[in-house]
Amino acid sequence: MFKYVLGRLGAMLLTLFLVMTLSFWVIRLMPMTIFENPEVSPEVQRRLEDRMHLHEPMIVQYYYFIEGIVTRGDFGTSVKIRPGLAVFDIIRERIPPTMLLNFFSLFISIPLGIIAGTIAALRRNTWADNVISFLIVIFISVPSFVFASLLQYVFAFAVPLFPTLYNAQAPTVWAAFHSMVLPIVALSLNPIATIARYLRGELIETLSSEYMLLARTKGLTQKEATWRHAFRNSLVPIANTIIPLITGIMGGSLVIEKIFAVPGEGGLLVDSILGGDHFLTVALLIFYSFISLVTIFVVDVSYGIIDPRIRIGGGK
């Protein structure tokens, strides 16, 4: 197990380094004008550009970029969105609402998806399964921003249960959370449907497996056999779908944050790309990759806990 975790950790660091390199080159090779403010004298401009090593060849700039991150945790300085501020601080400031949105959405999607998928599989071909399967198709095929607008209309305008937008100045935690409900729901529908769909298929397959039959020949009731043998086995492949799910949620939150005016990383990334703040964009890409990699790491490790074949690593 230890070796497995170590291996995953190494792979994670390597991936992170590759992402850093790739996003640096792709973004920074794009043309960039830093100063559009005519009041800044050419003399000052020149000095600032020198400090950012902008006159050096790209490969040297890349060296400074990596060196800054590794030795000082310095990801650069924002030049457009919040000129002069370290991008690391800008990102850090915006973490709470993004985390709230993404993690809540993940935390409700997994259990809800598992419940819906289990019901659909156990009540296969009944009305319950048909309703769930129908909703699954809707939630997977319609993009989340459509639901976002729909939720805003229904639950904020027609029946004003929730505020239309996220309230960043909310006086209490509860009020902040209350204004976060609609974005969380909008972001969760697709992941819930994805998990439910996979689990339904997986569970139906394991329910008809030979070891379920063996479990029943042992004298276990159908219920016991389902719980002890089918359910846990079905979760193994589900753990794998959680990785694309997390990246999906984070991608979805870029748009959702904009729609609900959530002051998070997603909106910041969109702004920094549109504004041409390359230092900020690169840092945000790294931030997003880092979060994905951490969650992938957690999933991989828990995968090993669920499935002994991976933990022990003997293979077949």
Added chain:
Amino acid sequence: MDNDVILSVRDLRVSFRAYGGIVQAVRGVSFDLHRGETLAIVGESGSGKSVSTKAVMGILPPNAFIEEGSILYAGEDLTKADESRMHEIRGHRIGLVFQDPLSALNPIMKVGKQIMEVLVRRGMNKKDARSRALELMRDVGIPEPERRIEQYPFQFSGGMRQRIVIAIALAGDPEILICDEPTTALDVTVQAKILELINTIKEQRNLSVIFITHDLGVVAQMADRIAVMYAGKIVETGTAEEIFFEPAHPYTWALLSSMPDLETRERLTAIPGAPPNMIAPPAGDAFAARNRYALAIDFKREPPLFRLSETHLAATWLLHPSAPKVEMPRELKERIRRMKEAGSRA
């Protein structure tokens, strides 16, 4: 003699609901299992042999149903037993050994736990269940059970996995052991050892065994009596000697001829064609279309079981008094002579 019958299946009909219609998998099967004997049910894929035993265990898939017939175990009709009664029967009275030990074991549960599950269900505490499981693993010939009990199925070889499945089947102390092609998924060298094991535990525990296979070669070392199934019916039944040395049904001839024989260089005789579509089974003898000895009546009327001896029955019109005299193929006769010789030498 009849007191000795432990399981009696009468006129069992099992069908499946499928897209194309109703598949008649088992069409009126009757057999008796006597205490302490091994009954082999032989037939090719789709002949209904596995379905019959699944019906006995009450583990038919949801789209299958028993149309009629009875399965009498100790005077009780299992086709009428409710689910909770079947829980008692399964595992405790009747154990089942599966064909493919890889898919029969839960891949992510330790084998020890899988054996202990049966015992704990029977009200044993964990500690006793564990020592009993170790004992069972020793009984089925697993070396170092203390270490192996903590391992997962994927850490076992095919033969060892099958031993675990047998241990699970034995854990409930059954009287009847149903082996559904237990060696088909195994290497030939391992096959012999598993067969030996089944024979040993049968002796030790005085089990009655139903042994399902498509391989007559395997049956020879195991069976006291043999039932040959084709297209959902038993076409011939008799003692092992009767089936091997005096086969009467053309299908049994064909099966015996298709057995590989290492002593001669004669070509293997394949059975032409494929089993019939069981949604609409043919009228008359279902084997007629593939049978080169088929008579005109075979296509029209189903043959009854003709009695050849106290124990030997065969369903073929060839045995009718007014049927033309047809002998089994010459190669087969030759082969049976050799088998007899080998048998008397042994």
